[in-house]
Amino acid sequence: MIEVNxxxxxxxxxKGLVLVEFGAEWCGPCKxxxxxxxxxxxxxxxxxxxxxxDIDQSPSVAARHGVMSVPTMVLFQDxxxxxxxxxxxxxxxxxxKLQPYVGAL
Numbered sequence: 477m478i479e480v481n482x483x484x485x486x487x488x489x490x491k492g493l494v495l496v497e498f499g500a501e502w503c504g505p506c507k508x509x510x511x512x513x514x515x516x517x518x519x520x521x522x523x524x525x526x527x528x529x530d531i532d533q534s535p536s537v538a539a540r541h542g543v544m545s546v547p548t549m550v551l552f553q554d555x556x557x558x559x560x561x562x563x564x565x566x567x568x569x570x571x572x573k574l575q576p577y578v579g580a581l
Contacts, residue, residue: 478527481534489552494525498548505564506547512567523578
């Protein structure tokens, strides 16, 4: 999973389908989500990019995207928000949220 910051997020979000996981090193639920997101990244291939933003390292990115708590996941399609998940979510429910955009994972 690519870690993004103020310097590279705009270019990454501009084109295609990108799931951004906003988290922090100290966040237990965030750590629980990482292996799930890694699996999804492997299964989605070219259909979906999954990136991570550490809110402690890039607070301005989190603020710009309205992140008030972690974990927060925001799905962007060509730079526009199409889905947002705040808090822990099960692997099955996250799969269902993503399915309309990427098909089966």
